[in-house]
Amino acid sequence: MQLTPLIAVHMTAAIAAVAIGPIALWARRGHASRQPHSQRPRLHRAAGYAWVALMLVTALSAIFISDPAVPNIAGFSAIHLLIPVVLFSLFLAFRQLLRGNVNGHRKTMVSLYVSACLIAGAFTLMPGRFLGHMLWSHWLGLV
Template sequence: MQLTPVIAIHLAAALAAVAIGPIALWARQGATQRPRLHRAAGYAWVTLMVATAVSAIFITGGPGPRWGDFGLIHLLIPVTLGMLVLSFIYLARRNLVGHRKTMQRIYVGACVVAGAFTLLPNRHLGHSLWSALGVA
């Protein structure tokens, strides 16, 4: 698999989301809260997560069981988009605890865990990384 424009968009959006997510989460923690920073970083993060999920629809290939062009990893697309919607429903209902927990879970699941899986040697990014380091 080569680095196509769709994969480049997906990769750039995902890496930016991994970087911006902690800023949005941190800005509302502790005694000193930063609501403007939280909101700005949060909207940027949500936009990046939507771009990551939508671009993933157009990425095919990879090992494992398949349903047409889609693999198991594609199940994260509706889960991520659905949880983003749910987090804004919580926010509209002023359920800040539900909003916070949902956003934290999306970050851990979609950014940290899914991101770690992309570094496996049989995945495109993982293969590129480990080959460049001389490990694989």
């Protein structure tokens, strides 16, 4: 597999989502009633919308990425199962907000960040994966 424009878009959006996610999660910590003039809720909303947009780009671009070296069905491998999980989780998180379920929204977003960004991101750094191969072989020269 080589670095195509599609993979570059996917990878850039994913890395940016990993970086922006903690800002969105941190910015909402605390109580707005104790911080009436705080910018943190605005920061939370701005970083949250940016993170959601990046996750949508990451998930939707993944639809068109396939590696024939990985076992797949019609070009879709097991990692592609994250696409509907991400899309459904984002839908669920916004639905929870619309219904006033802030706690459910928070839990959904935290679990989505952990599963789709941290855990899936860690798997992409394995030596046999494209990004892992670039990291360990080309950039660090370890493998």
